[in-house]
Amino acid sequence: MSYRLKDNINSRYFEAANALKGKTARQRIVAYVESYDDIYFWRTVLNRFEDERRYFEVMLPSKGHLSRGKKSVLMNFLKENADTDDNKNKLGPSMIACVDADYDFLVQGVTPQSRMVINSPYVFHTYVYAIENFQCYAPSLHDVCVAVTLNDHRIIDFNDYFQRYSEACFPLFVWSVWAYRTGNHGRFSLSDFNRVTALGGFTIQDPDASIANIRRKVQAKVRELQRIFPDNKNAYLKVRDDIKALGVTPQTTYLYMQGHHIFDGIVAPILTKVCNQLRQERESEIYHSQAHKTQKRNELSCYENSQQDVKSMLKKNTAYQQSSRFQQLQNDIRRYLDEYKANVD
Numbered sequence: 001m002s003y004r005l006k007d008n009i010n011s012r013y014f015e016a017a018n019a020l021k022g023k024t025a026r027q028r029i030v031a032y033v034e035s036y037d038d039i040y041f042w043r044t045v046l047n048r049f050e051d052e053r054r055y056f057e058v059m060l061p062s063k064g065h066l067s068r069g070k071k072s073v074l075m076n077f078l079k080e081n082a083d084t085d086d087n088k089n090k091l092g093p094s095m096i097a098c099v100d101a102d103y104d105f106l107v108q109g110v111t112p113q114s115r116m117v118i119n120s121p122y123v124f125h126t127y128v129y130a131i132e133n134f135q136c137y138a139p140s141l142h143d144v145c146v147a148v149t150l151n152d153h154r155i156i157d158f159n160d161y162f163q164r165y166s167e168a169c170f171p172l173f174v175w176s177v178w179a180y181r182t183g184n185h186g187r188f189s190l191s192d193f194n195r196v197t198a199l200g201g202f203t204i205q206d207p208d209a210s211i212a213n214i215r216r217k218v219q220a221k222v223r224e225l226q227r228i229f230p231d232n233k234n235a236y237l238k239v240r241d242d243i244k245a246l247g248v249t250p251q252t253t254y255l256y257m258q259g260h261h262i263f264d265g266i267v268a269p270i271l272t273k274v275c276n277q278l279r280q281e282r283e284s285e286i287y288h289s290q291a292h293k294t295q296k297r298n299e300l301s302c303y304e305n306s307q308q309d310v311k312s313m314l315k316k317n318t319a320y321q322q323s324s325r326f327q328q329l330q331n332d333i334r335r336y337l338d339e340y341k342a343n344v345d
Contacts, residue, residue, distance in 0.1 A: 026052065026053060026054060026055050027053060027054045027055075027094070028054075028055060028057055028094070029054060029055070029056050029057070029093075029094055029095070029340075030057050030094065030096070031046060031057065031058045031059070031096050031097075031098050032060070032061045032095070032096070032097050032098065033058055033059070033073065033097075033098050033099070034060075034070050034072070034073055034099055034100065035060070035069070037131065037315065038098070038100075039058050039059070041131040041134070042058050042098045043058050044321065045098070045124075045326075045330065045333065046333065049333055049337055054337075054340075058098075061073050070099045070100060070102065070113075073097050073099055074097060074113060074116055074117075074123070091122035091123065092122055093339075093340045095122070096122045096123070096124060096336070097120075097122065097123045097124070098123075098125075099117065099123065099124070099125050099126075100125065100126050100130035100131060100259065101117065101125040101127050101129060101130070102129055102130065103129070103180050103190075104117040104118065104125065105117065105118060105127055105246070106177050106180075106181075106248070107177065107181045108181075108242070108246075110180075110181050121339070122336070124329065124332055125329075126329060127247070127325040127328055127329060128255040128256060128259075128325050129255065129256050129259045129262075130258070130259030130260070131259065132259030132260060132262060132263035133254070133255045133256070133257070133259050133262055134255075134320035134323070134325075135263065135314050135315060135317050136254070136263055136267040136314065137255075137317070137319060137320040138158045138159050138161075138162040138163075138254070139319070139322070140319030140320060140322075141267070141271065142154060142158055144271060144310075144313050144317050145271060145274055145275055145278060147308060147313050148271070148275045148278075148307060148308045148309070148310055148313050149275050149278040149279050149282065150282065151279070151282045153278060155204060155274050155277060155278065156204065156270075161207055161211075162254050163252075164211050165211060165214065165254060166249075166250060166252055166254045167250045167253070168211055168214045168215040168218055169214065169218060169254070170250040170253045171218060171219075171222050172196060172197065172218045172221055172222055173193070173257065174239055174240045174243065175193075175221075175222065175225050175236065176188065176190065178232075178235060178236055178239040184229075187228070188225060193257075193258075194257075194261045196214075196217045196218060196221045197214060197217075197218070197257065197261075198261075198265055198266075199214075199265060199266050199269060199270070201213055202270055202273065203273075204274060204277055243256075247324075247325070254266070255325065263311075263314065267314065268310055268311055268314065271310045271314070272310050279307065
């Protein structure tokens with residue numbers, strides 16, 4: 001199928017294809033996603049809704065071109081004005097878009113893309129910034145370490161650490177959302193925010209020092225922004241209250257920060273240090289065991305072959321399914337399918 005032809009396909013195309021199969025056949029619903037990694041994530045979202053009546057096919061927006069990303073998903077099927085009748089016919093009951101929320105959820109419709117994401121009944125978003133934030137869900141991180149090292153020793157309380165990390169970042173996070181809501185992101189960009197909230201200096205022996213360092217950097221940047229925007233207090237407080245009403249709390253800020261920043265710059269480096277120590281502990285136990293040298297060597301070899309890579313295990317982590325945001329996303333899918341069933345019946 002050519003790219004030009006695929007651009008002209010909309011939900012009605014798939015609805016017609018489903019109608020040709022007859023009412024007793026399973027109905028196919030196409031779900032377009034942003035990237036290869038998103039295919040697996042959205043499969044975990046959608047698979048529990050498949051039954052003898054329907055199934056989902058999760059795919060990238062184009063097989064003919066290598067364009068990827070949120071804009072590719074949305075712009076192929078929605079025009080800039082999301083309120084026109086033509087746009088409503090692009091996506092529909094048999095064709096949906098599944099994307100990362102990014103800041104589109106938090107800025108609440110101040111841009112055309114944000115309006116598409118939060119208003120279209122056939123666009124589903126993660127609520128948290130991206131799928132990487134789900135993969136870094138703090139209550140699941142100890143289990144990831146166990147999967148990587150096969151050592152169940154709890155070195156760090158990840159829940160407590162990321163609650164305190166989030167609290168340290170929250171005042172500046174409000175400024176970041178404000179900047180994107182008001183068009184001031186040229187003066188305080190997401191990259192600026194990421195630089196201030198970068199980990200730097202984390203040690204297992206004294207994890208509190210990294211939190212204190214981030215808190216100092218955040219406070220310094222907040223004071224700078226207050227000097228640059230001296231009349232912004234009321235606007236800041238409104239954004240803070242707005243995002244809290246949307247479900248963001250000071251203790252869960254890390255879920256709404258840029259996904260790759262959290263995954264690659266915060267969580268993966270911490271888990272790598274924790275897992276290195278857990279490996280050393282296990283290897284030391286084997287080395288100091290009362291066993292023959294050959295037995296020790298074989299045991300060490302067996303243990304080394306059983307270990308996993310931190311980032312690979314994070315990407316396979318699905319414990320986020322217990323989180324409230326994931327449940328909210330599934331409720332969105334459930335409501336959409338209830339409407340779909342009513343239309344079909």
